[in-house]
Amino acid sequence: MPVATSAIDFAGLIRAGDLVVCGQATAEPRTLTEALAEQSFGLPPFRLMVGPVFSDTFNRADTSNISFLSYGVIGHARKLARAGRLDVVPSNYSAFCADFASGRHRADVVLVQLAVSADGRLSASLSRDYVIDAARRARLVIAEINPDAPFTCGAEWPDDVPIHLRIAARHPPLELPSDAPDEVSRRIAANTAALIADGSTLQFGVGKIPDAILSSLTHARHLGIHSGLINDAVVELIERGVVTNACKGIDPGITVTNQLIGTQRLYRFADRNKAVAMHPASYTHDHGVLSRINRLVAINSALQVGVDGSVNAETLNGVAIGAIGGQLDFVRGANASPGGRAIIALPAVAPDGSSRIVASVETVTTPRADVDAIVTEWGVAELRGCSLSERARRMIAIAAPQHRDRLTHQSKPMT
Structure with a gap:
């Protein structure tokens, strides 16, 4: 037609x-x-x-x-x-x-x-x-x-x-350039990068923090990509030889994604490129597929994280401003992956100055039982296998200093 x-x-x-x-x-x-x-x-x-x-x-x-x-x-x-x-x-x-x-x-x-x-x-x-x-x-x-x-x-x-x-079409495809990282996102990226071993396969979302994390990985070797989306930073890592997709265990040599979210640089790179495979969510987000990937590192974000490790990526003050998206799919997939890590990376403080580390979250997107590591600019809280009281101590340690005393008081029954 x-x-x-x-x-x-x-x-x-x-x-x-x-x-x-x-x-x-x-x-x-x-x-x-x-x-x-x-x-x-x-x-x-x-x-x-x-x-x-x-x-x-x-x-x-x-x-x-x-x-x-x-x-x-x-x-x-x-x-x-x-x-x-x-x-x-x-x-x-x-x-x-x-x-x-x-x-x-x-x-x-x-x-x-x-x-x-x-x-x-x-x-x-x-x-x-x-x-x-x-x-x-x-x-x-x-x-x-x-x-x-x-x-x-x-x-x-x-x-x-x-x-x-x-x-x-009257317009070229919409583009979403990466934001320049600020000091907070650079510190979060540095803390997260320390958890990513050579040979890991990455999943990540959209935004300043995942962009900063990817940009901080130029020292890594033989990384792979199996993600709900890819962006311009992935092209940079491939061209530098950092991403080879050689150690994934499945889809060797292939960057796997569900969406392209970036600029013409990414679009030109993906055009007719058999080394970039677009797959439906029945493959990119499937638990059985994810569990077969070697060292899958899922990197997602949140609006709040409770001191017990519960993650809220959906609402603030009763208003929906986020999404469940693929977070729980990939958290559980990474937890099942041999050598995998499930990382939630977020700033410790919201734009209004309030703490993103809270005594309890208003909506649970990822249950505390599924949480592995939480990362802020103040450090890493390793939560897998920890008791509630130990989780609270570790979470308060990566909250912004001005909020730690209040969180300690609010969390007394746990700590």
Whole structure:
């Protein structure tokens, strides 16, 4: 089917009560989502499923006719959540994707950004997430064909999933450059790097701290990557010879990921590169797969960690501003991996000056029984196998000094 135009009229395509699913993060098909946002007030009320939102698409128009739904609150989705307009499905990323594959979640309309090869083959490009499974059962699939999107291996669009309408992209793919590390993130990175042995395989998230950690590993050797996402820092490590994927135990020589979140440097590197494999969450986040990886080091973050080790990555003051995402998938996978480590790395202090190490968390994302090591700029708390009282002592030692006396008082029954 030929590409028609970059213009689209959603009148008659969107029905009342429809669930519309669009590509997430850097895979957002902005030609389509911008048109949908601009036209939404004239459409019947519908729901829109989003993941991480790194554009301002939904903040620039009157989108009051849209009810937003997501598996977490990341990026600009926080503005929707604070306005009470985003409903959250509290699900592990692996389970959320599986629900589309099984039909528990059913999309009516799917909007997707695709790359095209010289011979006309299509690729989901920047994300091998739930969109293909959502499209398999959808009434209508609209594809934005983007000549600047990389054709990625493993994300090829299945021949048996029809595309009903194609339009030409008006924008290059969204980019998310790395933030320059600050002093706190550099100290956290140094403490975390000390836990990462040569030959480890890494999983990590998005943000200043994981970027700083990756940038601090230029001394390491024979690292591997098996992660829900990769970014520009991975390209740097591969080009320096730090990441070889030689010791993983599975997928030798291959960087495995579910999403690309970075800039054109990453996209050009991944384009038609068989050494970068895009896989669905049924592989990247699968416990059986993760447990077979040698020395899997899962690096995730949190909004709060309790002195007992319980991790909260979802809410503050009752408001959803984070996500379960793949944290628990990878924590449990790393704990089952031979020589694996599950690391939660976070600043000891929030932007408002409050302590991120707390007497008790308001929401438990990762239970204390699954926690291995907590890292702040003040050190490392090794918690695996520790009693509650010993956990409290170790956690208070890596809290910011100005909060330690209060935490010790609040934690008296444990300490």
